[in-house]
Amino acid sequence: MTTSADFSTSSLSFDLSAGPQPADTSARDDSISFETLGLPRPLVRALARQGIDTPFEIQRATVPDTLAGRDVLGRGQTGSGKTLAFGLPMLARIADGGRARPLHPRALVLVPTRELAMQVNDALLPLGKAVGVFLKTAVGGVPYDRQIDSLRRGVEIVVATPGRLADLIARGVCRLDDVEITVLDEADQMADMGFLPEVTELLAKTPADAQRLLFSATLDADVDALVQRFMTDPVTHSTAPPTAAVSTMDHHLLLIPPRDKFPVTASIAARAGRTIVFARTQLGVDRLVAQLAAVGVRAGGLHGGKTQRMRTRTLAEFREGRTNVLIATDVAARGIHVDGISLVLHVDPPKDSKDYLHRAGRTARAGETGAVATLVLPKQRRTTLAMLEKAGVQPAEVRVRAGDPALAELVGAREPSGVPVRVEPEAPRRPSRPSGPRRFGDRPTGERRYGGRPRTHTR
Template identity: 55%
Template sequence: MNHPDRPGTANGDVAPPVTTAPMVPSVASFAGLELPPAVLRTLGERGVRELFPIQAATLPDSLAGRDVLGCGRTGSGKTLAFGLPLLARTAGRRAEPKQPFALILVPTRELAQQVTEALAPYAAALRLRMATVVGGMSIGRQAAALREGAEVVVATPGRLHDLIERKACRLGRVRITVLDEADQMCDMGFLPQVTEALDQVHPEGQRMLFSATLDRDVDQLVRRYLHAPVVHSVDPSAGAVTTMDHHLLLVHGPDRYAVATEIAARDGRVLLFLDTKHAVDQLTRHLRASGVDATALHSGKSQPQRTRTLAQFKSGQLGVLVATNVAARGLHVDDLDLVVNVDPPTDLKDYVHRAGRTARAGESGSVVTLVLAGQRREMSRLLTEAGIEPTVTKVRSGEAELSRITGAKAPSGTPLDGGPAAPRPKNTNAPFRGLGTSKDTSRGAGGRSRKAGEARKLAEARKAAMVRRGG
């Protein structure tokens, strides 16, 4: 049900609030902005010269101290759009222990680390100290960093809550607050921690909310905490990016892992998504047994493991990353031209954010979704809702068409971790349970169980005994 004073959009999302503050005209270059000379110099040194649309639209307003509601597709440059004004408006101040001046809230550890890495050069140029507080890392070290003093804190909601409970962080002096990917924080159940933080920051401070999607989950945050926000929605969703190709590959169930393995064996990097940690680990073991150098990424891995894996994938040391949706947001990899949904997403936002790992910053890329016969209708409905018209192709492993679309090729077959080579999944008509997931591995052709086989053998033995007795 829509709010009575806010119309709903065609896809059921809540339309963003209309601003009561005049927008500042967008600019054509960083030089036309009131940024500190040290920031302009660092931008030049890092080769950052052209403004992305979301930056050109929002930077004048955010530098002026206005509340901003920005919607731009993932990979559109949102981090600098909120990060540069936050740093510029904090410059020249020195925080006391445990009392930062600026707060950036993000949903995941990976996104927190990526935001910190992206802003660190500009913070250093302005002599601002940053602290990153996320789960999976030493809370004692993070408390120590806050105690030493940090003007800017980048945090996940859960760990920030823990530090506040320990009285290791106080938010009363925070005058600039950013919510990045607020919809995912709501989806992950962090809304209570987010509102707790927003209730504690300075009530007259500036708030900026940036996201690839602005839907009903974010509505109460916008209404309660943003004051007359200037609304900018300048980039299309990931599905509408003209440099991105979308493919639905119709596969036969038992052939799905063989198709995925050949795609993973391609030249160049590839990111494969599955729904669960177990499925990710299972496919990764199979790929490595087939000679494909793949690594798993999911929430069950320790933070040092996750950090190392992402660094190797970004640098090109690792060519194949198999992941859950933990990698669907905040992961920026240059020149990643192929994303594969081995498990089709059931949610439109999941598709958009998975797809958004490729075709970033104006580059081209392809999104491939493996679809079984029973999944085709639902997947087609989901893409139609997103305004995406995919190319639909029926493929089998080893076919030239699969190679044409994805660059797939046969894996070496030489196990990378020792042990026997992975068996090639048979292309039969038996019910498909996923690689290695049969509930009874002793089942043979036709689905007969071990118990049925034993009963048959017992009956044959009794018949033979009767024959011997002359019965």
């Protein structure tokens, strides 16, 4: 692990390999527990009930500084435990204060995608319940009513995408004056997606002396403006280099003739393990789902053009094992946190090294083994190799064709059944509601539901 403390924001550099570095502390230390890190016992007991007893490296590094109120920059590879690294001390600090006022959350977690917001919320909700801290997601693609209702009742932590949070603020139903802690999760992806202006505006609405935490798989110059403007003497903890260095992950570059692209894809998708397939466009995702169904491979499709209901259902089916293949655009590159993905397949090579690393991070998580395969046409070979070199990847380069035994040896490919599967069509979107004032009087005001059980509202 690399740790650099007390960076001056006027000369902040993310080249963490430069200059003298502390001794490596990445070895597992079972003597360090969540309780010795300073977390309250109710949180520790809640973690134990989930079978989580020993903190990951990024958690050991960042939790004490966050509990102490420091601004923190944390970099760790996907699956390294970043959500609990910022979530646990945030819950502890918020639980130590008073209840949130209506419309005034006390902590804010900003994430780039709806899927990631829900993943963060699902991870922290039962832990928040253990210490009496209430959370709510604020994301697009779902009705405003429940989000507004929760804010009016008072909620301590809001996990939000920038666009929806800005909308709620514009509607006058959320104010950031009381925010004590702001977390930017996957900050570099928010920069890549063009969210920096909105994120900057939102951060400017929080108190100047509020604590700021920035966590990401990579920390590069794209987020430097945010660091310089909003963070004060941040301590930086890095537990992963910005290249592919996961020893349990194998990388394969499969050179294929153009006419064999779909047959090769279908045979890989028909493998026995859980597989995530990345395509470049929404149309490409939908087409591949239909093509695979025609040859007997059931797959779910995930992209930004799907309704939130369909995206949630598709992810649930994949996570629960009802579907072994998920086909997605880059919208899912960081938003999907599913255990047991043994293969990432790039049907279309990613555009740059950062996208490759984030896609690849869906497998070989938290010590598991996994493989990443990239299908490359002859005209794509040179640019793909250059991209992989920048990512720090030296793949095994193999020329294959449909039916090649090497596909079975490398990635477990097998012949699809050929029996078509039924693909359930997506229900049409509900028509937009007419403009005008909304009504929020459809819920009782005397109780508050949390975790499926009613609670008397005392705020």
